[in-house]
Amino acid sequence: MRPLAAAGQTPMVLAVQAETLACIRLRQALHGIARVVEAPSGKRALLILEQRVSDLLNVMLVDHSLPDVTGLELLHITRRRWPEIAVVLMTEGGSEELAIQAFRAGARDYLRKPVDGRELRRVVVPHLRRTRPNAFGPNGPAPEPARTESHEPGAVHLAIVRARAFVHAHFAEPLTLAQVAGEIGLSKFHLCRLFRQQVGRSFREYLRGLRIDRACMLLADPRLTITEVAYTSGFNDLAHFDRLFARIVGVCPTAFRRTLRSAAAATPHGAGTTATTQP
Numbered sequence: 001m002r003p004l005a006a007a008g009q010t011p012m013v014l015a016v017q018a019e020t021l022a023c024i025r026l027r028q029a030l031h032g033i034a035r036v037v038e039a040p041s042g043k044r045a046l047l048i049l050e051q052r053v054s055d056l057l058n059v060m061l062v063d064h065s066l067p068d069v070t071g072l073e074l075l076h077i078t079r080r081r082w083p084e085i086a087v088v089l090m091t092e093g094g095s096e097e098l099a100i101q102a103f104r105a106g107a108r109d110y111l112r113k114p115v116d117g118r119e120l121r122r123v124v125v126p127h128l129r130r131t132r133p134n135a136f137g138p139n140g141p142a143p144e145p146a147r148t149e150s151h152e153p154g155a156v157h158l159a160i161v162r163a164r165a166f167v168h169a170h171f172a173e174p175l176t177l178a179q180v181a182g183e184i185g186l187s188k189f190h191l192c193r194l195f196r197q198q199v200g201r202s203f204r205e206y207l208r209g210l211r212i213d214r215a216c217m218l219l220a221d222p223r224l225t226i227t228e229v230a231y232t233s234g235f236n237d238l239a240h241f242d243r244l245f246a247r248i249v250g251v252c253p254t255a256f257r258r259t260l261r262s263a264a265a266a267t268p269h270g271a272g273t274t275a276t277t278q279p
Contacts, residue, residue: 012056013036013058013061014048016045025117025217026115029115029121033121033125034059034128041067041069042066043068058127059108059127060086061124063090063113088107112164114210115213118209119199119206119209122200163184163191167180173234211233215233230253241253
């Protein structure tokens, strides 16, 4: 794979996330693309940034629900002290208003959990390609001036912010492009074009990705059968779910469940532990 950063540098992503399973899934999604450093709290993330890791860091993935601060609070601090770092806010529930607040505070993007792996890569990879030619000069790291591009909701079309918020809230239900378009007051043809332009994927692909990603998360729960996982994720045909899951993920749901359990068993636990994964 072609390097995403300058020669000799491995792109780095800081995942500020208290949930072990969510961290595992973020690492899996970015495997081979970036080195992932984990912080289970906002305080731990700031400590990592203070230790000059900010000189190497490209992107921060910040969960809005942290044990000590909110994701928006950490976003404000990071944008003020380390404006060169691209911050992506993630939230389990959230709302359209929270998404707008995140963009106004300087977030580069806003993702609803469970985070779709392909959507995560679409958001993260462009920022990994933004190299810092002076970061490792003879006199040490040189500060990069704050970026001036707008982070008002218009930078990411407000209709798409609203559409994504609605889809994330209802993706496990029967959902059509026409239904979402009607909810936000656009024609389905306009929304279709806008979705492809802004998100980089069709509405159908985006919805399917959310459902598969929710299935990946639910498969970690041994109390749920494969059939229950399928229906809870928005699929009403088990055979279709099996085929689609295998095509997108690369293995069938049963095999993925085994892999996920093995990964969880091999991950160190404990408060304050910062785990890293080399691509």
